[in-house]
Amino acid sequence: MPGTTLPPFPDDVRTHPLLIIDYDLIKAGDTEEVNRLWKAATTLGFWYLKNHGVDQEVSDMFDMGAETMALSLEERMKFERGDNGQSFGYKRLGVQATDASGKFVDNIEFINISKDDALAYPQIVHITYPSTVNARMENTIAPFVRKALDMTYVVLKIFDDKLGLPEGTLESLHAMEDLSGCEARCTRSLPRQGKAAAESPSLGPHTDFGSLSFLHNRLGGLQVMPPGHDEWSYVRPIPGHAICNIADALSLFSGGILQSNIHRVVPPPGAQAEYERWSLVFFTRPTSSKVLRALVESSPIIAEAVKKQPGRNFETGCTAAEWLARRVRNRRINNRTGPESWAASRGTEHTDSSRL
Numbered sequence: 378m379p380g381t382t383l384p385p386f387p388d389d390v391r392t393h394p395l396l397i398i399d400y401d402l403i404k405a406g407d408t409e410e411v412n413r414l415w416k417a418a419t420t421l422g423f424w425y426l427k428n429h430g431v432d433q434e435v436s437d438m439f440d441m442g443a444e445t446m447a448l449s450l451e452e453r454m455k456f457e458r459g460d461n462g463q464s465f466g467y468k469r470l471g472v473q474a475t476d477a478s479g480k481f482v483d484n485i486e487f488i489n490i491s492k493d494d495a496l497a498y499p500q501i502v503h504i505t506y507p508s509t510v511n512a513r514m515e516n517t518i519a520p521f522v523r524k525a526l527d528m529t530y531v532v533l534k535i536f537d538d539k540l541g542l543p544e545g546t547l548e549s550l551h552a553m554e555d556l557s558g559c560e561a562r563c564t565r566s567l568p569r570q571g572k573a574a575a576e577s578p579s580l581g582p583h584t585d586f587g588s589l590s591f592l593h594n595r596l597g598g599l600q601v602m603p604p605g606h607d608e609w610s611y612v613r614p615i616p617g618h619a620i621c622n623i624a625d626a627l628s629l630f631s632g633g634i635l636q637s638n639i640h641r642v643v644p645p646p647g648a649q650a651e652y653e654r655w656s657l658v659f660f661t662r663p664t665s666s667k668v669l670r671a672l673v674e675s676s677p678i679i680a681e682a683v684k685k686q687p688g689r690n691f692e693t694g695c696t697a698a699e700w701l702a703r704r705v706r707n708r709r710i711n712n713r714t715g716p717e718s719w720a721a722s723r724g725t726e727h728t729d730s731s732r733l
């Protein structure tokens with residue numbers, strides 16, 4: 378993949394436009410741009426981010442992914458994350474359900490690297506990694522993680538302000554030095570055409586498990602189902618633009634004001650379908666011990682939002698670590714007992730009963 382010329386994203390498929398947010402402007406506190414970010418975060422919960430300044434780190438991370446997937450499967454399997462709900466490590470192809478029926482499995486493989494392991498390297502906090510990851514911990518992965526977190530903190534500060542939370546509230550729930558499920562993920566999806574591709578997505582519909590996702594795509598394949606729609610639309614990759622989205626924890630902390638929207642991955646459209654699809658994400662997740670619940674005591678705006686949605690439960694009684702492990706564990710096809718396993722793998726999407 379690195380260095381290859383890829384065919385353009387086709388013009389004849391349905392796409393959903395996202396607002397383009399300029400990172401330089403939101404960092405500088407530009408009121409208009411901050412308001413556009415707020416609009417994106419509270420409607421679809423997805424936006425493009427330009428001028429993020431992470432291009433070199435992203436390119437190096439894709440190289441790390443390619444080097445890792447070039448290891449033998451036997452070598453990668455030494456680091457497979459297994460069925461117990463552990464998220465860090467390698468995930469081999471075809472071990473996750475993609476729908477409630479359990480008939481279909483995913484068509485992606487990825488390597489997940491913990492923020493805690495990357496920043497503490499060579500100290501091991503959670504797990505060990507393939508040699509290709511270790512070789513790039515300090516010069517590639519840690520710089521990417523730091524920049525992704527810097528971006529996250531800029532966005533969280535804006536959300537504190539808009540949500541009426543005391544300054545620093547959201548950042549303190551995601552402190553860099555505290556242990557968390559934050560991780561960088563590099564994904565590869567091999568071309569799959571015909572019946573198999575049409576029957577099942579490469580990655581089943583889901584909301585993201587943590588707080589904020591920072592995604593870098595070269596090829597199409599990501600699809601969203603915007604609120605009020607019942608069909609999937611592609612998100613067109615734009616060179617140099619990241620795709621950011623709100624995930625479950627921020628939706629819960631904010632009493633549903635921030636939107637964690639459902640999405641999935643299908644084979645790239647048109648001529649792109651013949652190519653390997655690579656994507657890179659940094660998932661910011663809350664400190665493992667934090668309980669996921671609406672911050673009603675800290676903000677009258679959030680308290681009011683919760684009051685207006687009596688049918689929705691914002692008291693999960695669950696820590697961020699438990700939430701993540703439950704979702705990861707119940708997607709694993711080996712753990713499937715029936716449709717209830719799929720139900721147990723869901724996040725905030727099913728709070729709106731029309732959603733999958």
Ligand SMILES: O=C(O)CCC(=O)C(=O)O
Binds near residue numbers: 564585
């Ligand atoms: O690969 C993509 O475009 C999105 C991946 C994704 O949604 C995820 O890993 O949670």
Ligand SMILES: [Fe+2]
Binds near residue numbers: 583
């Ligand atoms: Fe996702």
